[in-house]
Amino acid sequence: MRDRLVHLHRIRSLDPDDDHLTIYQTMLRYEFPWDMKLGLNLAFNRSFSIPEIAAVHTATGELTERTQQRIDDTGLLMYELVLNGFEQPRGRDALRRINQIHRSHRISNDHYRYVLACLIVIPTRWLERYGWRRPCCHERRATWRFYLELGRRMGITDIPDSYQAVEAWFDEYDRAQLRPNDDAAAIERATRMLMLKRLPAALAPVGNALVSAIYDPALRTATQVANPPWPARVGLHLALRARAHTQRWLGRPPAVPLFADGIKTKTYPHGYDISQLGPSPPAAADDTPAQRR
Numbered sequence: 001m002r003d004r005l006v007h008l009h010r011i012r013s014l015d016p017d018d019d020h021l022t023i024y025q026t027m028l029r030y031e032f033p034w035d036m037k038l039g040l041n042l043a044f045n046r047s048f049s050i051p052e053i054a055a056v057h058t059a060t061g062e063l064t065e066r067t068q069q070r071i072d073d074t075g076l077l078m079y080e081l082v083l084n085g086f087e088q089p090r091g092r093d094a095l096r097r098i099n100q101i102h103r104s105h106r107i108s109n110d111h112y113r114y115v116l117a118c119l120i121v122i123p124t125r126w127l128e129r130y131g132w133r134r135p136c137c138h139e140r141r142a143t144w145r146f147y148l149e150l151g152r153r154m155g156i157t158d159i160p161d162s163y164q165a166v167e168a169w170f171d172e173y174d175r176a177q178l179r180p181n182d183d184a185a186a187i188e189r190a191t192r193m194l195m196l197k198r199l200p201a202a203l204a205p206v207g208n209a210l211v212s213a214i215y216d217p218a219l220r221t222a223t224q225v226a227n228p229p230w231p232a233r234v235g236l237h238l239a240l241r242a243r244a245h246t247q248r249w250l251g252r253p254p255a256v257p258l259f260a261d262g263i264k265t266k267t268y269p270h271g272y273d274i275s276q277l278g279p280s281p282p283a284a285a286d287d288t289p290a291q292r293r
Contacts, residue, residue, distance in 0.1 A: 003252055007031050008136065016141035020149070021085045023142035027135070028082055029257035035131050037258075039123025042214070044074060045191060046122055046178075047115040049222040054183035056105055062279055067190040072265040073277040079263050080274060082146075086153060093274040095153055101278045102154070110173070112156045116147045117170035120163065130240040132247035178222045188223035210236055 007030050011023050028036045048054055048063065057063040062070040077094045084091035120143055127135045135143075144163040151159045160166040196207045203210065209232035212225050220227060262271075 007253055011138050012136065016138040017145055020142035020145035023139060024146045025082060027139055029259065030253055032127055032131055033258040035127055036123055039126040042126065043118040043122035046219055047118040048187050049184035049219060050114060050177050051179055051181040051183065053111055054181055054187055058183040058186055060279060063187045064190045067194060069267045072267040076263055076265065076272060076277055079259065083259060086149060090274065097274055097277055099154060109157055113159060114173055116151050116156065116159065117166050120144055120147050120166050121170045130244055132244045132251060174218065178218055180222055180224055184222050185224040188225060206232060
């Protein structure tokens, strides 16, 4: 158990404001690699389901017609930021590309804040429920601090001033804005197919029920997904809790951190150019923050 907590002890010795990048990298690469990746995927799913945001994505066809590439591009840009921060060349390139992509769309400041809030809150809540341990206060603050810095560099304003404030804002905005809509349903159907392909063959007969059980009721309502049978919900919950318990008492920190040999995706098995990720923006676009309404 002492070995299991080695990274937590190090995290608690750091300053979550000054060392937020190191703490967030440790969470992703050592402490919760599988959970953080899943939590970030659920966060993007949530943000894509707000009616106005969903409408942008279905209009471009990026998430309904080029689903695998769009998800891979989004993940690569996010992981490049986490692995390299905002000052290293690859991190700067990723941020520049993110701003280029978003400049071609008219997106409100509230919608940008909602996406940031999803990335902060959804993975943290997943860890609180299914992580091998609950995230500590340093990790919550470092997560907020990392995305605060990202938001500032994207020109997003009025970001709540703590993790707790972001969480409260997210819940209020989510209740008011996350409504059933056909665009979100279309995106969910496309992304669901990718999730089903990743399941072991033995789980294929119950795959749809398990995917639906991962969503919370609000997301199922917004994406027009029927509630899964209660055995699927209960079975998934118990399996994830058993996994967390086993990891806590029998697991060890990974000897090799996540992405030690680079970020591999189905779309780019032989590598990628950061400047080419995502849809092509208009020729006049540059790396300045997107125009806010």
